Amino acid sequence: MPPSLAVPCLRGFCTSPHNPQAPFCLLTLLLPPLSLGAPTSTAESINQAYNLALDMQMQTSALLQTYLEHQGTPFSDPDFSSPGLSLRTLPSTDMPFEIWHGLEDGECLSLTQEAFWSFSQHFQLVKDDQSDLNPGNSIVVDQLEEARLKAKGLAGNLAGIMTALDLTTPPANTPLDSVPLGDSVFERKCRGYVIIRDYSFWTDRAVTFLGELKAKYSE
């Protein structure tokens, strides 16, 4: 029996009456079923996206470390962490694990695609901030540019998968509006940190999700 988008990402939460993501589940019911007999190019696309996400995941730690090292104390402190910091324009990382895994594949794809598109724009912001702050040092800027391109590429890959699976492609992403935490240099340093931190969260999530998707479509 071919899986359909009604199948949750990992486990079905749609059946749960208390599932806060129920509207998503309902939405996914309307989507056409996802056939396992997808053409090889789909599996290849998924595999390609998975490999890209894996590569991004491996680079994330170095990116964060390099970024923090160049911002000075307290950012460069070994145990620096500021979980209270958040950026409302960034993709949400608040969704509980169970809910995320209760989402349909199509929904997960859509959210992930939107997230990485957003990250690509946020990286442009951080890159500009760092260029202004320290024009002579290109290490951080270069790594941010690389992350930006990869995030944008992954978003494109995911959009391609969605198209291949006859899923609705997310609407054209609009440029970012005003992003908070831009009033001072200190805030912009924090903003960069938050963006990279959340980017790390989303790459982990994408690797896991795409790994499962890849396993599902390589059968």
Place this chain on the structure above:
Amino acid sequence: MPDKLYVLNLIVAVIFYLPVRKIQASQVTQGVTSYGVLFGLSVLSEPLPLTPESLSVSINSAKQCLHLQWTVHNLGYHQELKMVFQIQISRFKASNVIWTENYRTTVTRNQVLHWSWESELPLECAIHFVRMRTMVDDARIPVPRFWSNWSSWEKADAQSSLGDHPLYVFPKDKLVEEGSDVTICYISRNHQDNISCYLEDVLTYGKQLDQSVRAFELKNVSFVRKTGTNFYCQGQGVTEGVVLFVSEVLEEPKDFSCETRDLKTLTCTWDPGDDTGLVQLPSYTLFESFSGKKTLCKHRNRCDWQVTQDSQEMYNFTLVAENYFRKRSVSILFNLVHGVHPVAPYNLFPKNVSATNATMTWKVHSIGNNSALLCQLQLLGEGKVIQQHNISVRVNGEYLLRELEPDTEYMARVHCAYADHFWKWSELISQNFTTAEAAPSEAPDVWRDVMFVSGHPTVTLFWKPLSKVHTHGKILSYNIVVENLDEPSSLEMLSVPAPANSTKVTLNQSSYQIHVTAHNSAGPSPASTVAISGHPGNENVEEGRINGTEDGFPMSWKPQSRNATGYVVEWCDGPQNLPCAPQWRNLGPTTTGTVISSGAFRPGVRYTFRIYEISTKRMARLLEKKTGYLEELAPSYNPQVVPNNLTSHSFTLSWKDYPTESQTGFIQGYYVYLKSKAGEKCHRGFEKTVLPDNSVCCKYTIDNPDQKTFVMKDLQPESVYEFLVTPYTSAGEGPLDDFRKVTTPDEYSHILIHIILPMIFCVLVIMIACYLKSQWLKDKCYPDIPDPYKSSVLSLIKSKENPHITIMNVNDCVPDAIEVVNKPEGSKIQFTGTRKSPTETKGTKPAYLDLLPAEKNYSGPGPCICFENFTYNQAASDLGYCGHFPVTPQAPHCQLGPLTSPENLLKTLEQNYMNSLGEIPAGEANLNYVSQLASPMSGDKESPPTNPPEPALCSEYKMQMAIPLGLASPPPSENSSLSSTTLLDPGEHYH
């Protein structure tokens, strides 16, 4: 007209001011002035207020400034009045005045006035209140003057625009100069929070200003990094911070100067100093005060200024460096033509280069209206400036360089400066060139070595390469012209290609002059001449010694003729025993001494110097010979000494092969060391000495270097001696580590040798003679045993009557025994030459020769039947008796002779034979044969042998042997061990 009106009004005002003031003094109250009345001249009874109006306060957060803006009304039109505004600023509450300042300015009617105040405390951290009052401060207004009323407090509240974040830190992104003080504050919405603040990683303590505000005064901040210094505060899960951008102090530009390269563009340069460390770089602006122009410089250290066509010569430049905090400026007064730094000339080339001259040409960039440039042309040889010429040039430069050396590489270089006023040379341009070759300017230094081979002089000519200053080109060959002085027509010429420095010429026994010239592509050098005599000169001059010094070998000589044209000292750089090219030095005719030095001289090497006198005919004659060492060294090795003539008391040491000439110093003699194990006293002439190894030995000094033998005398026979011969020089003796051992023989050994050797020789001669005469000797000494069958006796017998008589074959007969019967009566054995007298033989029993075992208890090796040829009884032979068998008195004819010759033997045999066969009766027979083949059993059946016979032993004849007479003559004992002979008692015998 307006001015006149203004003055009129002012005068009117002053005229009327005082009475009115006097009249209305009581009406003046605080905040109300009557100036308006005066100025307005309209309503004198209503004083017009001069309080600032429309006071507004704004906040500039970036600069932490309060900006005040207000106006002053009630001033007359077109009128100005100097006024002072007293401004008060309060913090947190109006009563808390923290700042009061009087601001003086000239005010016109309805003018909007501005005033700013920078707060050291970030304005966001506190509410500020501002008020002001005014007073006329114009000299035209007589005192006393009075302050107006205070304006109402204006509130400046930056906090109202803040959001609801629990923690704020201010000021944001503040730029500060290194070393300055900064105040940072935070606003905490939650007063319960325990907030810690850090400057980078240093916990900082502040001062609580309000319930929610704390301020931190950072003193003397320093530059940390370009991306700013972080100051942050942490509450409960909240981190908020600011970044301070610390700038290093902007330095004043140094070495500010301007110049022009073409009188069209000015370039000013300076050293901007260290980077301030901020992203915002300081700006540099160039002002020129005479023209009033300015330009923003595009570079940190350089600025270009276009010269206008209005022929401005003087410029007053001011360079202003400016950043956020300060301005720095530096000025110079610059005359355009005094700062001309021309562009480097170009196209520098040599032209018409000869051996001694060259023309250099070059071009210059035109400057101004073809102004002249002063160019300096330098000529460099081997890196040093050897010529320098100044030439005025407008477009093309040209100069003829003279007095150049032929075939020499030169560098020409040129630079130019503004001719009207020297300021700076342009950059140099250079060009290398080489002058043409010229003929060598000096004759080669030639010397010769003459050897006579078969009476013909063979001359080896040597010459030194010309120095570079004289070659004037590459030497291609050396030409040698040999001129026979005895035959003027004979001229021989040969050419030796360079770089050879010698050649050999064989001459006849004539006088010659040899001319040597060096040639390059330009021609020959002057000739150098040497003269050679066809006959050997006097080489036997006395050889003197010289001592070398650090500077070389100093030597002097005595001139022998007055017309010497010079002297030549010749030597060899290498050791004497090695072939080498001679070295020489030419010296002037007045010179009688010199010091010869060479880097090749080494200590310990003998050098010989020959001093020649050169005649007017260029003939060299040997004057003196000197030999010496730069430094004498101790001999490096000892001679190989051979001990010979060794006797028991002496031996001779010889080292005649030791070459004294090739040693490391002049050999002054030799030390002979002698060590003996006995350690006896040293012999005469020796002295006791202690060697470096602490052994004691005797030392003899030979002070004649030519004595190379030494006889070691008075030695002990059969003793071991160690000896060493070492030469010594002025620097010491040779190594003392090669003692040789010699052992003296005993005293008689030579005697033995004198005897034994001749004896051995004689024996050898005898042996050789015997060998050569062996046949003769055999015949004489041991002839062959005669064969009875071939005996002449046989024919003799046969010729007699009995033809049957034959010779008994030993094999055919079986003798039992040979019995020799000694008849006692009347028989007496006569012994001669024996030790026993006949009386001693008295009672001697008859002797039997028994061929069988004689006794039963015989325990010998076994019975043996032997036939002994007693013919060869040596004893008998020697004694003249026929064997030891009992000799009867009837056989005296056996004496002498029978064994010495065959004839005697034959006679003897014949007589015996005749006696045995015919003449002797059976009972009287003396000799009986016992069959050799008979078994002992057959001879004595009743007495079987205890020891059976061994056939092997019995089957052969016993060797003939000589039985000494002594064995037969003494009375035998019963246990005699004789195997084949047993002496028995008379009358007893066994069969």
